[in-house]
Amino acid sequence: MVKKEEKELTVADLPGVGPSTAEKLAAAGFDTLLAIAVASLGNLVSSSGVSDSVARKMIQAARDMMEMGFETADEVLTRRMACKKITTSSEAFDEVMGGGFETGAITECYGEFGSGKTQVGHQLAVNVQRPEEEGGLNSKVIYIDTENTFRPERILQMAKRAGLDPDTALKNIKIARAYNSDHQMLLSEKAEDLLKTGEYKLLIVDSLTAHFRAEYIGRGTLSERQQKLNKHMHLLLKLADMYNCCVMVTNQVMSKPNVMFGDPTVAIGGHVVGHSSTFRIYLRKGKKGSRVAKLVDSPNLPENECMMFVTEGGLSDKDE
Numbered sequence: 500m501v502k503k504e505e506k507e508l509t510v511a512d513l514p515g516v517g518p519s520t521a522e523k524l525a526a527a528g529f530d531t532l533l534a535i536a537v538a539s540l541g542n543l544v545s546s547s548g549v550s551d552s553v554a555r556k557m558i559q560a561a562r563d564m565m566e567m568g569f570e571t572a573d574e575v576l577t578r579r580m581a582c583k584k585i586t587t588s589s590e591a592f593d594e595v596m597g598g599g600f601e602t603g604a605i606t607e608c609y610g611e612f613g614s615g616k617t618q619v620g621h622q623l624a625v626n627v628q629r630p631e632e633e634g635g636l637n638s639k640v641i642y643i644d645t646e647n648t649f650r651p652e653r654i655l656q657m658a659k660r661a662g663l664d665p666d667t668a669l670k671n672i673k674i675a676r677a678y679n680s681d682h683q684m685l686l687s688e689k690a691e692d693l694l695k696t697g698e699y700k701l702l703i704v705d706s707l708t709a710h711f712r713a714e715y716i717g718r719g720t721l722s723e724r725q726q727k728l729n730k731h732m733h734l735l736l737k738l739a740d741m742y743n744c745c746v747m748v749t750n751q752v753m754s755k756p757n758v759m760f761g762d763p764t765v766a767i768g769g770h771v772v773g774h775s776s777t778f779r780i781y782l783r784k785g786k787k788g789s790r791v792a793k794l795v796d797s798p799n800l801p802e803n804e805c806m807m808f809v810t811e812g813g814l815s816d817k818d819e
């Protein structure tokens with residue numbers, strides 16, 4: 500996106516940015532023109548200490564330097580081609596996903612307890628480490644665990660089947676336990692430092708909504724919760740886009756007592772989560788221990804579902 504002849508431009512070239520402001524900005528994670536160009540005014544002011552009007556000029560100048568805005572369709576195509584897929588280890592599930600979980604997008608897996616959301620997360624955390632010819636991206640993983648359900652033992656089992664060195668597979672996953680929703684949001688901001696290295700192409704948030712659901716109880720707090728969730732989703736979307744990484748989030752369901760026909764369950768977070776997720780997958784238990792994964796929302800794929808199994812070695816098309 501940056502013009503060739505302007506490659507050398509840095510944050511220090513922005514109007515109103517002296518060495519000490521540049522340092523403060525860098526400390527707050529605003530160390531590239533892109534980071535400033537897409538920053539919110541409030542964030543920039545609070546982390547750099549400059550006035551509103553200076554911050555506004557900085558953002559505008561960064562945007563001008565970045566040549567942001569419209570791009571031609573062939574540029575969009577090039578960007579789409581940069582989008583990569585991570586295999587799920589189930590051919591049927593991969594097919595439903597158009598080849599696998601996409602980078603540059605948020606994929607939300609929602610379903611009841613035990614439907615396999617965390618298992619899908621573990622499987623992706625292993626598979627993304629595999630070489631590209633095996634459906635991986637040769638990359639490391641960031642895992643934000645809010646329910647304390649990350650299991651290294653499970654990674655070992657899955658790594659073994661995938662033919663990865665088990666120790667390396669564990670070392671390639673950076674896990675942070677989030678203790679409440681604020682902590683969870685802070686961790687996703689911190690994740691950016693790791694993403695900047697270019698070594699991480701998968702960010703998992705398991706569960707996206709559990710803390711929010713527990714902390715904001717009752718109708719009176721609903722709008723506050725939704726606003727905060729919205730902010731969280733936007734940050735995740737920005738990370739997916741800026742670093743072309745795959746963001747996978749899990750979400751619980753609640754029952755809708757007024758639904759008489761069809762499936763009486765809906766995902767938590769309503770439109771806020773639904774609209775910011777690029778892909779949405781509904782997971783449920785099927786016949787004979789199988790799992791059904793249904794793609795319910797996608798910009799470019801038909802609604803479709805498939806059957807798979809959670810086996811000792813991980814996700815699979817057949818019950819082993």
Ligand code: GTP
Nearest residue numbers: 610611612613614615616617618619653809810811
């Ligand atoms: P919640 O987080 O509680 O909402 O559920 P979830 O959707 O994350 O479910 P999870 O992915 O934790 O699925 C748990 C199910 O996966 C278990 O009931 C098992 O069927 C299966 N599972 C978990 N670990 C193993 C394992 O080591 N081997 C096998 N074969 N199955 C496992």
Ligand code: MG
Nearest residue numbers: 616617648705
């Ligand atoms: Mg889970």
